[in-house]
Amino acid sequence: MPLHLIVLVLTLIASDLHCGNGARILGVFPMPSISHQVIFRKLTLELNKRGHELVVLTPDPVNDTTLKNYKEIDLHFLYDSLDLGSHIDIRGKIDFVDIFKYYEALSCFHTNEVFNHPEFRKLYAPNSGENFDLILLETFVYPAFLSLAERFKAPIIGIASAGLQMSVQYDIGNPILPSHPSNWNKDMRDFGAWVPWERLDNFIKAWRHIYYYRTEFLPKHQAIAEKHMGIEIPHLGDIHKNISLIFVNQQGPISFARPNLPNIIEIGGFHVSESIKPLSMDLQKILDNATQGFIYMSLGSNVKSNMLKEETRNEFIAAFSELPYKVIWKFEDEVLPKKPDNVIAMKWVPQQAILAHPNLKVFIYQGGLQSTEEAVSHAVPLIGLPVFGDQDMNVDKMVSLGVAKKLEITAVKRDDLLEAIRTIALDKGYKQRMLTLRSLLNEKLRDSLENAIWWTEHVIRHRGAPHLHSSTSDEPWYQRQDMDIVAFISAIFVITLISSLVILYKSLIYCLNALTRNFTRSVGKDKKGN
Structure with a gap:
């Protein structure tokens, strides 16, 4: 066997075994x-x-x-x-x-x-x-x-x-x-x-x-x-x-910045597929023919559209029926009552493939973090209907970045929904800001997964990471963020204020008594003089 082939084989074996570590x-x-x-x-x-x-x-x-x-x-x-x-x-x-x-x-x-x-x-x-x-x-x-x-x-x-x-x-x-x-x-x-x-x-x-x-x-x-x-x-x-440390599925550009300890390591976007499976031929044809655009709605895996009250569901149906767009709605029941002709109800939807389609105008969702990451990765503007957990926070952040609108899912009205859809679909600024956000999210010093692997192996090599431990965690609750100092200063302030008020009150009483005595003496002298 030629020498270069032997070297190649040994290199592949070594890479597969990762040096036995x-x-x-x-x-x-x-x-x-x-x-x-x-x-x-x-x-x-x-x-x-x-x-x-x-x-x-x-x-x-x-x-x-x-x-x-x-x-x-x-x-x-x-x-x-x-x-x-x-x-x-x-x-x-x-x-x-x-x-x-x-x-x-x-x-x-x-x-x-x-x-x-x-x-x-x-x-x-x-x-x-x-x-x-x-x-x-x-x-x-x-x-x-x-x-x-x-x-x-x-x-x-x-x-x-x-x-x-x-x-x-x-x-x-x-x-x-x-x-x-x-x-x-x-x-x-x-x-x-x-x-x-x-x-x-x-x-x-x-x-x-x-x-x-x-x-x-x-x-x-x-x-x-x-x-x-x-x-x-x-x-x-x-x-x-x-x-040793905690991996947190957060990414700076789509999260509210806050002070964190060095043992909190941000990761994110792990699940976003690099290669997307193609849509079915029927669905692909429908979306390709939606030249005016289409809307996609899904409330995720834990919150489902069939959980909506009939009154709320009817508001969505009424709003969708007035749109010139096709609507793909992830709806988990076999039948969507009163379904308009422009609405396609599906029990399961290949979400990332849908988000990747160029004709998509708006994604209506529950504010889940994974769905947010997927929407940003495909630059799709959002309408958020948060329900629980971190969903309000995620939607609020998207709204603050100018790439989303937020509605209250327990009080959805057709007019508000229509206004939100039309605003986002017709205002190109939402799409442009989302494209900018995607570029910002993709610009990283190191790939998130590579970073997580490095930190994991760092902890393994050193049998932990005590050098990242914060002494704050050893302190009682009242010493954290100097709450005991704040309480002490507040107590001194209150005591000083009360003492000052008491002294002021007694001084005023003393002065009033002195004035009263002087006034009484003056009146007495006047009476004797008369």
Whole structure:
């Protein structure tokens, strides 16, 4: 064999083996939601390509038998218990603290079910002989799995499919900003309250949530973890604050900028396909013939159009019937009542292929982060109808950038919807600003996935990242952001003010008494003189 061929073969073998530095990684992603899982999946598959061995717990396995050193523990059964009713019905009726309590029972149930999974039990059993170099863990509502760091004596990297909730930020020592636009834990709707009172309300709710999370939610998960592990576990909050870093599915140009710790690493756009599958021939023909343009509407995978009340649905139908455009509507029932001729209802839609079509004028959506990223990647202006979670924040950011309009899904009126569609479809400024935003999003120093891989392997090499740990996470709540100093200065100010008022009051009384005595003496002298 020629020498150059031998060198080529050896190079390919070496690249495939990655120099024998592959680590063993445990990925735990229990949330039964495909919009979450697509983010985690991209990272784990790429790590596997780099030569790492992975064991992944997920409700949405890829089931690819060609993958080597990639074992999946299927948690798809968690979807069977995911019956939370219509998110639209509870919008604006309960605040974030109550919504979190709403998930509490389900979170505990799911956690117990995962720990009881036979394959997982064999994995974490004390005598299993299993070892891992790293744990990748979804940071959402399953803190009991933080205990795996103690069981395997391995560092943890957290990963979030959206911006971090307040409880997570508190644990790691990130600044708590209750009224900042990046805080998706605020009230879902802005009711036009006087700003100082609104900020006070946000402050109270933020700290109520943190208090509830640490005093009620965490102890329940601590008990679950200790019951299944059979070992004493440090406080889950202490494990959490010492995690190496957290990958957060946020991208600067489409997020509200806020101060973050160096161990919060922004990722994003993982799921956006580089190569898009073609549309069916029938659908392709319909969209190609829509020379005036067409509208696309989808409320995502967790919120569905068939959740809309009949009254609200009729408002959409009435508005769509007046448009000169075709409308592709992701509608999950077999039949869309009163469907106009220009509306095509589909139970499933190849969203990225639809967004890539040049005749698309407007995308009407629920404000999901993944849908937002897809829309920006294809430069499609938006109409947002947020329902829950981070959706209000995402839509608000798009509105602030001049590429979207926002409507309230619980109070949609046909005239408002028509005005929003016509404004965006006819004003070329929305499209141009979206093109500019896409260019900004694509301009990166390093690819997001490459960056995530680098940080992951950095943590593996150094058995953690204590150099990124913030001492703020070790401080009691009242010392964070100098709240104790503010309270002290406020107390001194109040005491000084009250003391000054008391002194002023007594001085005034003394002066009045003195004037009264002098006046009395003067009157007495006048009477004697007379």
